[in-house]
Every structure is written in C-alpha cells, then in structure tokens.
Amino acid sequence: MTVFSHRDFDGHERIVFAHDAASGLRAIIAVHSTRLGPAAGGCRMWPYASDDEALADVLRLSRGMTYKNAVAGLDLGGGKAVIIADPKTQKTTELMRSFGRAINDLGGSYITAEDVGIDVADMEIVRETTRHVAGLSRGAHASGDPSPVTARGVFEGLRLAVAMRLQRETLGGVRVAVQGLGHVGRHLCALLHEAGAVLVVSDIDTTRMREVVEAYGASAVAANEIMQVDADVFAPCALGGILNETIIPALRVAVVAGAANNQLAGPGIAQALHERGILYVPDYALNAGGIINVAREIAGISDPNWVEERFAGMLANIDEILREASERDVSPDAIAAEFARRRLATS
Numbered sequence: 347m348t349v350f351s352h353r354d355f356d357g358h359e360r361i362v363f364a365h366d367a368a369s370g371l372r373a374i375i376a377v378h379s380t381r382l383g384p385a386a387g388g389c390r391m392w393p394y395a396s397d398d399e400a401l402a403d404v405l406r407l408s409r410g411m412t413y414k415n416a417v418a419g420l421d422l423g424g425g426k427a428v429i430i431a432d433p434k435t436q437k438t439t440e441l442m443r444s445f446g447r448a449i450n451d452l453g454g455s456y457i458t459a460e461d462v463g464i465d466v467a468d469m470e471i472v473r474e475t476t477r478h479v480a481g482l483s484r485g486a487h488a489s490g491d492p493s494p495v496t497a498r499g500v501f502e503g504l505r506l507a508v509a510m511r512l513q514r515e516t517l518g519g520v521r522v523a524v525q526g527l528g529h530v531g532r533h534l535c536a537l538l539h540e541a542g543a544v545l546v547v548s549d550i551d552t553t554r555m556r557e558v559v560e561a562y563g564a565s566a567v568a569a570n571e572i573m574q575v576d577a578d579v580f581a582p583c584a585l586g587g588i589l590n591e592t593i594i595p596a597l598r599v600a601v602v603a604g605a606a607n608n609q610l611a612g613p614g615i616a617q618a619l620h621e622r623g624i625l626y627v628p629d630y631a632l633n634a635g636g637i638i639n640v641a642r643e644i645a646g647i648s649d650p651n652w653v654e655e656r657f658a659g660m661l662a663n664i665d666e667i668l669r670e671a672s673e674r675d676v677s678p679d680a681i682a683a684e685f686a687r688r689r690l691a692t693s
C-alpha cells in the first residue's frame with residue numbers, strides 16, 4: 347500500500363489508521379484540508395474488498411469534501427472516514443464507540459456525520475465517546491438525518507439541468523433512472539414521483555427496490571442494467587466511480603444528476619461526457635444540501651433560515667456553473683473546480 351505517493355493523496359494533511367482489536371474497529375480517517383475550517387464529512391461503513399480500496403475511497407471522498415464545502419460557501423474543511431465492515435452484519439455499539447474515540451483523538455480537526463451504511467442512531471452512539479460529531483437527533487442544535495435535505499438539493503438541481511438541457515419547465519413525464527434507493531435515493535424518488543416523473547430504479551437490496559416500486563409505481567431493473575436504461579436523466583445515488591470510459595458510450599440519457607459522491611472514475615471522464623452531449627451536474631456541487639444542514643449544527647445555530655439561505659446559494663451556484671459551462675462549451679465539472687479553487691485561494 348502506498349500513501350504519500352498514492353495517486354489520490356493530493357496533499358492530505360492527516361491520515362489516521364485506527365484499529366481496536368476488542369471492538370474489531372478498522373477505520374481510516376482522512377483530513378484533506380482545514381484551510382476553511384475544521385474538516386467535516388461523513389463516515390462510510392462498507393465491506394471493502396481490500397485495504398487499498400478503502401484508502402482510495404477515503405482519500406477521494408475527503409478531497410471531495412474540501413471542494414464541496416468550498417463551493418457551498420461553508421467555513422469547513424474537507425475530511426471523511428471509512429470503517430471497513432459490513433453495516434448489515436458487523437455494526438456493533440462497541441465498534442461505533444471505538445470509532446468515536448478515534449475521532450476524539452483528532453481533537454476536533456475532523457467532525458464526523460452520516461454517510462453510506464451509517465444512520466442517525468449510529469451517530470448517537472459515536473456521541474458517547476466524542477463531541478466532534480453532527481447529524482444527531484438530540485441536543486440543542488441537532489440537525490438529524492441530512493439525507494432529506496441532500497435529496498431536495500439533488501431534486502432542485504436536477505430540475506435546473508432538465509430545464510437547460512431538455513427545455514422542459516416541469517418534470518412531468520420526464521424519465522429518471524435512479525441507482526441506489528438508500529437514504530437519499532428513496533427521498534429523491536418521492537420528490538420525483540410527486541413532480542410527475544417516470545421512475546426506473548435499481549438497488550442491490552431487493553427489499554428496498556420492492557418498496558420503491560410499490561410506493562411510486564417505479565419499474566425495477568437489475569443492478570447491471572440501470573446505467574443503460576433509455577431515459578432523460580440518470581441519477582446515481584449509490585457508490586462512486588461508476589462513470590468510466592466503458593460506460594459512457596452505453597449511456598442513453600441527456601443528463602446525469604445524482605447524489606453519489608465521486609461519480610467520475612477519473613480525470614477526463616467529465617470531458618468525455620461533455621463530448622457525448624450529456625450534461626453532467628458535478629456531484630459535489632449538487633449534493634451539498636446534507637452538509638449544509640449538518641453545518642448549522644456544527645456552528646451551533648438554531649435558525650432554520652440559516653440552512654435555507656445557503657441552500658438557495660447552492661442552487662444559484664449550480665445554475666451559474668451550468669450556464670458558464672454552456673457559454674464556454676466546457677464540462678460543468680471544470681467550472682465547479684474553478685469555483686472551489688477560487689474560494690480556497692482567497693480564504
């Protein structure tokens with residue numbers, strides 16, 4: 347395993363490998379940047395096939411948080427944590443407490459919250475061993491599950507992209523293929539259904555898939571088919587790295603807009619999507635609703651308008667990113683990266 351020469355290292359400030367034999371904890375906590383404030387980003391629990399896979403994921407995710415928080419105008423840096431375990435079978439109270447102790451040792455330079463495989467109840471347990479945790483359901487400024495706000499942001503941004511690319515003012519009859527029906531994906535399906543969109547969905551968890559099919563009249567397809575569905579929009583809401591050179595020619599959509607972090611498998615993919623005429627809404631600009639919600643809790647603010655103002659700012663940014671990309675005939679991803687770098691350079 348390489349660390350400092352890892353292709354995703356990108357100047358990370360701190361990487362902690364946390365192990366606790368008693369609870370079985372194996373976690374990696376990555377702090378990419380504290381330039382704008384304490385690093386904030388969720389904790390992911392996933393049964394990674396190898397340590398290398400976990401390291402690559404956490405490095406890419408934490409760097410993404412630096413960009414996300416910068417574009418969203420938050421005074422937070424970028425960080426992320428991964429716990430190598432299966433959330434369905436290996437999650438225990440002791441494991442989460444032990445993870446909290448590892449966070450606590452960082453003295454507040456990283457603040458954790460929910461991500462894939464982790465929910466509010468888990469964060470309540472983490473709170474027993476550290477105060478550097480947000481997305482809680484109890485306490486003075488508790489913000490709860492960030493997923494509904496994330497989904498709302500994805501929905502509104504998706505709508506902007508559809509208006510721009512397809513000249514459709516409403517989502518009525520627009521076909522959306524949703525990959526991943528977890529916390530965010532399910533909420534997104536509810537909003538899309540309410541707006542009259544036609545849903546095609548997929549999840550490796552068949553129970554979740556059945557629930558969404560029944561609730562929203564969606565059609566279900568197998569996990570390996572969702573990216574080839576003939577639709578207007580593809581909304582990735584599962585894991586990252588799904589958009590690669592092999593899949594791009596097979597996509598049959600005009601817009602890609604979803605919640606999943608790090609959708610692009612590598613450099614050059616955003617440009618390839620642009621060349622295929624597919625409007626890709628940069629993930630970290632689109633899925634910032636959740637961290638905006640969490641940021642209120644971190645800042646110790648109760649006023650819900652604080653979130654709404656920043657949420658509106660996020661949508662204004664997306665609109666500007668899409669317009670500028672269209673005017674300059676470049677990928678929106680390139681414009682979003684410029685936004686982030688500008689904020690980082692001037693703060």
Ligand code: NAI
Nearest residue numbers: 462463492493496526528529530549550584605606607636
């Ligand atoms: P979750 O763990 O609740 O749901 C993920 C879902 O994806 C699960 O139902 C899982 O079975 C499914 N899945 C995994 N691999 C799949 C595949 N190959 N095909 C179809 N389904 C698959 O996670 P959550 O919180 O909904 O997050 C989804 C994505 O959005 C993640 O990439 C996360 O990092 C990102 N995100 C989440 C935010 C939040 O507020 N929860 C905020 C910003 C980004």
